[in-house]
Amino acid sequence: MVSDLIEPETAVQENSERYSLKLRDILERAASLFAREGYHNTSIRDLSRDMDISLAGLYYYFKTKEELLFLISKHSFDSVLSSLDERLKDVRGPEQKLGALVQNHLQYFVTHLDAMKVLAHESDGLRGAYFDLIQKKKRSYLDRMESLLLEIERKSNPSARRNDAVKVAALSLFGMMNWTYTWYNPSKREHSLANVRRIADRMTELFLHGFVRTKK
Amino acid sequence: MVSDLIEPETAVQENSERYSLKLRDILERAASLFAREGYHNTSIRDLSRDMDISLAGLYYYFKTKEELLFLISKHSFDSVLSSLDERLKDVRGPEQKLGALVQNHLQYFVTHLDAMKVLAHESDGLRGAYFDLIQKKKRSYLDRMESLLLEIERKSNPSARRNDAVKVAALSLFGMMNWTYTWYNPSKREHSLANVRRIADRMTELFLHGFVRTKK
DNA sequence: TTATATTTCGAACGTTCGTTCGAATTTTAC
């Protein structure tokens, strides 16, 4: 029973270059189909038709369909986190860091829209150890947001401690950002990649200073 | 083909009291299962087991499983909208109206958590005319939000017109509110129903005046 | 080339699913 394990066992092969390249490709294409049709509406036969691999051949790369979903989710999450670390290196000040986090989140979202749709919309359909591990990553991401918020709050109130208001704020920002997958449409002119930066700035402004304070 | 119709035909019976009472019950219980296990992971057989109706008997009340999902979504949406109308009657001023909208949204969310989870998480899995009709309702809800925001903006800038910044703001608030279904947990002490009002107030404050301005 | 390990595949298994249909049962109206 997989769900008994602390860490789900996924690897068939660790070494081979060829193997991991193909796995990447499978994850990407699968994410694309999952994003378009939904996880449950996409059969493994659909995947095998879309890629050039036989039905049985796919099972060399994952051992259940749920694991495939897990691998997509995990890979997406890890990528967001590591690109966030990269970005935050050069940024000082909690507000600026928060701005960078929003930029990172949305930029990653729209350049990997398929995978992120899957992550945001399907990943809590996972169960057992798969669910737990993704949940853990989500928790740690939220923790980082809460820490930044606390830093900001401490500027005006140095003795501020982590409380419900901060938690609700973090969850609100998280929801604000994640909801974009439901309306962001790369084929719309006004949603061009260049404008994603603008949208992210707008959201940061909105979150930090509110709608009534914001100037267009 | 249903998707050809402007308005999906759903009614088997319009009149009978008995009929519509039982339909209500079915929608509610189905929403509960869909919310817990997900739409795709719940079979009609699961429903028939949970209620006391045979598999075939259920099909007297809807003609496809997708229609069942549609009926749940539509009913939820209509309820939110009509309770919103009720609430707004006694409220003056756009900020206050916006606050009432957030209150309404979240209150309805948590008192009909199951149905709203389904609406927020599964309803864009609908297709054809079903999808179109729900989308239309969503669009009109967003329009109302945008109108309120525009009213607010016009206080400081009377010539303000509907623009992208307002749209992003509305979508952000929408996301903020809708995301609650992923984290709100009625069994947690701090999420008690009494506190929902507080959470809603906090969100309104957050949205209107921003995180840094907000006092706990 | 040969032996070994990696990768791919066709074919099939058992299960579950949504849906249908005609008959049986229950409710309603007179």
Next chain:
DNA sequence: GTAAAATTCGAACGAACGTTCGAAATATAA
């Protein structure tokens, strides 16, 4: 009570699904 209408049901259909398995093909290393 009787006839008509509304409601429920058992049984079955065909289709689609995730997964498995042993054999075939291909790449790798000697």
